[in-house]
Amino acid sequence: MRAxxxxxxxxxxxxxxxxxxxxxxxxxxxxxxxxxxxxxxAEEEKPDLVILDWMIANLSGxxxxxxxxxxxxxxxxxxxxxxxxxDEADRIRGLETGADDYMxxxxxxxxxxxxxxxxxxxxxxxxxxxxxxxxxxTMDTTAHRVTRDGRTVQLGPTEFRLLRHFLxxxxxxxxxxxxxxxxxxxxxxxxxxxxxxxIRRLRKAVNAGPGGEELADLIRTVRSAGxxxxxxxxxxxxxx
Amino acid sequence: MRAxxxxxxxxxxxxxxxxxxxxxxxxxxxxxxxxxxxxxxAEEEKPDLVILDWMIANLSGxxxxxxxxxxxxxxxxxxxxxxxxxDEADRIRGLETGADDYMxxxxxxxxxxxxxxxxxxxxxxxxxxxxxxxxxxTMDTTAHRVTRDGRTVQLGPTEFRLLRHFLxxxxxxxxxxxxxxxxxxxxxxxxxxxxxxxIRRLRKAVNAGPGGEELADLIRTVRSAGxxxxxxxxxxxxxx
DNA sequence: AGACGGCGTAACAAAACTGTCACCAAAGCG
DNA sequence: CGCTTTGGTGACAGTTTTGTTACGCCGTCT
Numbered sequence: 001m002r003a004x005x006x007x008x009x010x011x012x013x014x015x016x017x018x019x020x021x022x023x024x025x026x027x028x029x030x031x032x033x034x035x036x037x038x039x040x041x042a043e044e045e046k047p048d049l050v051i052l053d054w055m056i057a058n059l060s061g062x063x064x065x066x067x068x069x070x071x072x073x074x075x076x077x078x079x080x081x082x083x084x085x086x087d088e089a090d091r092i093r094g095l096e097t098g099a100d101d102y103m104x105x106x107x108x109x110x111x112x113x114x115x116x117x118x119x120x121x122x123x124x125x126x127x128x129x130x131x132x133x134x135x136x137x138t139m140d141t142t143a144h145r146v147t148r149d150g151r152t153v154q155l156g157p158t159e160f161r162l163l164r165h166f167l168x169x170x171x172x173x174x175x176x177x178x179x180x181x182x183x184x185x186x187x188x189x190x191x192x193x194x195x196x197x198x199i200r201r202l203r204k205a206v207n208a209g210p211g212g213e214e215l216a217d218l219i220r221t222v223r224s225a226g227x228x229x230x231x232x233x234x235x236x237x238x239x240x
Numbered sequence: 241m242r243a244x245x246x247x248x249x250x251x252x253x254x255x256x257x258x259x260x261x262x263x264x265x266x267x268x269x270x271x272x273x274x275x276x277x278x279x280x281x282a283e284e285e286k287p288d289l290v291i292l293d294w295m296i297a298n299l300s301g302x303x304x305x306x307x308x309x310x311x312x313x314x315x316x317x318x319x320x321x322x323x324x325x326x327d328e329a330d331r332i333r334g335l336e337t338g339a340d341d342y343m344x345x346x347x348x349x350x351x352x353x354x355x356x357x358x359x360x361x362x363x364x365x366x367x368x369x370x371x372x373x374x375x376x377x378t379m380d381t382t383a384h385r386v387t388r389d390g391r392t393v394q395l396g397p398t399e400f401r402l403l404r405h406f407l408x409x410x411x412x413x414x415x416x417x418x419x420x421x422x423x424x425x426x427x428x429x430x431x432x433x434x435x436x437x438x439i440r441r442l443r444k445a446v447n448a449g450p451g452g453e454e455l456a457d458l459i460r461t462v463r464s465a466g467x468x469x470x471x472x473x474x475x476x477x478x479x480x
Numbered sequence: 481a482g483a484c485g486g487c488g489t490a491a492c493a494a495a496a497c498t499g500t501c502a503c504c505a506a507a508g509c510g
Numbered sequence: 511c512g513c514t515t516t517g518g519t520g521a522c523a524g525t526t527t528t529g530t531t532a533c534g535c536c537g538t539c540t
């Protein structure tokens with residue numbers, strides 16, 4: 001899976017250098033030197049990660065970062081910031097604003113690529129083919145294999161993407177609408193109830209034990225809110 | 241909200257330095273230098289984040305990380321690892337095993353704090369803005385989860401919103417009318433007595449103890465005024 | 481072409497939640 | 511004290527939400 005990177009930088013020679021190296025490593029690169037445009041591109045191009053220079057035209061990097069974090073569509077888009085060496089105050093402000101990692105200039109292109117891979121591995125494990133794991137469920141995104149307690153689970157493509165989304169954000173509750181956005185795509189119109197049916201199919205597949213019996217259900221229904229992946233057993237809950 | 245951090249590190253002077261800085265920044269710190277003990281503490285102390293040195297006694301950091309990820313109770317506990325500078329192989333292995341971030345030694349304490357906040361913000365939005373807490377009651381609005389003294393409390397949608405409103409304004413008394421406005425919506429007409437019923441249901445759920453007995457009632461009835469969330473026990477209120 | 485597998489929708493069943501009531505208990509009040 | 515007002519409680523019937531199954535469509539593979 002090719003990852004798309006939005007590079008926000010206004011030093012032309014640096015843009016060339018970085019673009020060259022990223023593309024060599026198999027990333028798609030979208031570029032701009034303008035803060036306002038960066039926000040637009042982040043929405044439209046749906047990049048998997050943003051590299052953001054702190055000193056850019058038209059909007060400071062920190063402001064771009066803040067706005068990206070505030071917009072729902074980009075709220076958890078990975079951001080790597082670039083700062084001048086030793087500028088610790090900026091670095092800390094950046095992390096506090098919501099950047100996920102930083103590089104100090106000058107940097108080696110190799111290291112930049114390594115860090116980008118690390119951030120993607122951490123925040124978008126699926127992109128790097130790493131394994132996702134949660135409470136006995138394992139997903140190998142490259143091999144498209146899912147196991148529960150060691151046994152292989154058979155999933156259709158949609159159920160696979162659905163489970164992947166849950167595994168990438170364990171514990172968090174998603175509305176049907178959010179799931180449709182994330183799993184089906186922002187521009188596909190399907191009934192919200194469709195989510196229920198796929199949840200059902202996913203549960204059936206994931207909770208099937210070896211002998212045909214049911215295992216604990218790791219998908220929690222939150223009435224009038226949505227669904228979440230959740231390891232808390234019902235037995236630990238207090239009855240109403 | 242105070243976050244609790246488990247520090248797994250065996251270099252005594254580093255432990256002191258980090259502990260000092262974390263506590264100064266408002267974190268609670270639990271410490272150990274032992275891998276086995278780290279696993280126990282992670283279960284028992286329920287920390288919000290673990291700082292894990294890669295070189296520790298009794299179990300390697302990587303093994304601790306792996307086991308934390310495997311146990312349901314700690315499967316998505318944020319982990320920040322500490323590695324020696326330039327030890328890239330370890331770093332990659334760590335991230336692949338499930339660490340959420342890393343710091344290379346030596347590091348600045350300020351930056352450690354900033355990174356911890358960044359990780360918590362990303363993985364536990366609950367702790368930053370999504371989580372509400374009062375007198376043993378915890379509400380994680382992103383996970384849609386409520387606990388009392390650590391035990392999960394099961395609430396219906398209306399009770400959830402009602403409790404959230406109280407938690408957002410602890411101690412304040414709300415009339416039935418205000419509650420209808422805030423929780424039901426300004427344009428819904430329902431009987432004011434309906435509030436009583438939902439208060440009743442909320443009390444029942446929140447005050448239910450593990451064995452079926454009643455815990456202290458945290459919802460105070462203010463006669464002819466309304467209700468409030470209040471930790472003051474009745475016995476301490478009136479001097480007859 | 482025919483078989484197959486996956487997908488979205490509809491329809492019905494089951495479960496959970498909601499608002500109201502009637503009735504009881506407790507708290508003011510003269 | 512009795513009376514009045516206010517809140518607590520359990521039941522209930524309607525409604526909403528979710529679970530589950532069935533079915534037809536469509537693209538792929540053979």
